[in-house]
Amino acid sequence: MRTRREVEMKMGHPITISGTFALSERAVVFQGDCLDLLRDIPSESQQLIVTSPPYNVGKEYENRMHLDSYLNQQAQVITECWRVLAKSGSICWQVGNYVEGGAIVPLDTLLYPVFANLGLQMRNRIIWHFEHGLHCSRRFSGRYETIMWFTKTDEYVFDLDPVRVPQKYPGKKYFKGPKAGQYSCNPLGKNPGDVWAIPNVKSNHVEKTEHPCQFPVELVERLVLSMTHENDWVLDPFLGTGTTIVAAIRHGRRGAGAEILPKYVGLARERINGEINGTLKTRPMTRPVYDPVEANNSLTIAPWTPKKVSNQLGLLAEMATE
Numbered sequence: 001m002r003t004r005r006e007v008e009m010k011m012g013h014p015i016t017i018s019g020t021f022a023l024s025e026r027a028v029v030f031q032g033d034c035l036d037l038l039r040d041i042p043s044e045s046q047q048l049i050v051t052s053p054p055y056n057v058g059k060e061y062e063n064r065m066h067l068d069s070y071l072n073q074q075a076q077v078i079t080e081c082w083r084v085l086a087k088s089g090s091i092c093w094q095v096g097n098y099v100e101g102g103a104i105v106p107l108d109t110l111l112y113p114v115f116a117n118l119g120l121q122m123r124n125r126i127i128w129h130f131e132h133g134l135h136c137s138r139r140f141s142g143r144y145e146t147i148m149w150f151t152k153t154d155e156y157v158f159d160l161d162p163v164r165v166p167q168k169y170p171g172k173k174y175f176k177g178p179k180a181g182q183y184s185c186n187p188l189g190k191n192p193g194d195v196w197a198i199p200n201v202k203s204n205h206v207e208k209t210e211h212p213c214q215f216p217v218e219l220v221e222r223l224v225l226s227m228t229h230e231n232d233w234v235l236d237p238f239l240g241t242g243t244t245i246v247a248a249i250r251h252g253r254r255g256a257g258a259e260i261l262p263k264y265v266g267l268a269r270e271r272i273n274g275e276i277n278g279t280l281k282t283r284p285m286t287r288p289v290y291d292p293v294e295a296n297n298s299l300t301i302a303p304w305t306p307k308k309v310s311n312q313l314g315l316l317a318e319m320a321t322e
């Protein structure tokens with residue numbers, strides 16, 4: 001696999017960011033409505049489409065609309081995405097819940113028929129689990145969203161090896177049969193499964209910008225590495241801060257996306273340039289999720305635990321006898 005820097009060296013010039021789509025480009029950030037960008041993209045040219053659309057919950061970048069109108073608008077974009085998707089390509093549509101009067105509507109259940117009616121086939125409904133978010137008082141706090149992965153045909157690109165994760169028991173051996181005594185695990189690691197624990201981009205996350213809901217780069221990297229080849233196009237119709245293009249060019253792919261708000265277009269360009277220059281800070285794909293219990297510090301030890309109280313009492317007793 002060639003990296004972004006190796007691709008640059010091979011091309012003999014650095015990657016630049018274009019404002020309009022052309023197949024000869026490597027990075028395209030279109031300012032405006034995604035349907036306008038999609039109109040300029042040739043049919044069957046995109047290997048991977050990965051996005052997180054607005055959820056119609058009244059964020060600053062969306063006008064909350066009637067659910068039917070929202071679904072119609074999404075269907076228009078999804079249909080255009082289907083047109084530009086390569087025969088061997090994948091669409092990964094990442095969504096959470098629409099909330100109305102305290103009742104939740106999982107958007108994937110509403111959007112599934114749109115994809116299915118276009119003949120797309122679902123390969124996984126990935127649960128993306130994270131730890132940070134709103135604390136609910138009248139329902140359990142939401143700590144997952146889903147990624148719906150669809151392919152256009154049965155002949156789709158899927159390579160597990162670059163995204164395998166460490167085995168739990170790498171020293172396990174076959175205990176019977178012709179391979180008895182030999183190690184049973186794949187030395188490259190195991191299939192990551194369809195429940196992904198990846199920290200979301202909140203407060204202290206190294207990738208945090210002013211955007212309220214960024215993808216973590218590592219989440220898109222896993223999709224890019226398993227569903228595309230070097231030089232393929234990766235498209236994000238709702239680009240936000242440019243995460244999808246960052247992940248694409250990091251691994252020698254081409255990236256394109258549309259963003260309607262100028263301030264996020266600016267952020268996307270800044271982050272992509274940071275990736276090109278090697279200055280963008282991101283959380284590495286291989287870093288295990290931080291376990292606060294292991295940190296064992298004053299923040300992670302409850303002040304009301306008996307051990308702590310008895311330690312404090314012991315200390316007071318010691319002080320009293322000194």
Ligand SMILES: C[S@@+](CC[C@H](N)C(=O)[O-])C[C@H]1O[C@@H](n2cnc3c(N)ncnc32)[C@H](O)[C@@H]1O
Pocket residue numbers: 032033034035051052053054061062211213214215216237238239240241242243244258259260261264
């Ligand atoms: C959920 S955010 C995506 C964030 C992105 N995944 C990231 O990592 O930064 C959705 C984005 O879509 C943009 N948007 C909304 N409607 C759009 C449209 N019709 N065309 C292009 N972008 C749009 C919003 O401004 C917002 O930044």
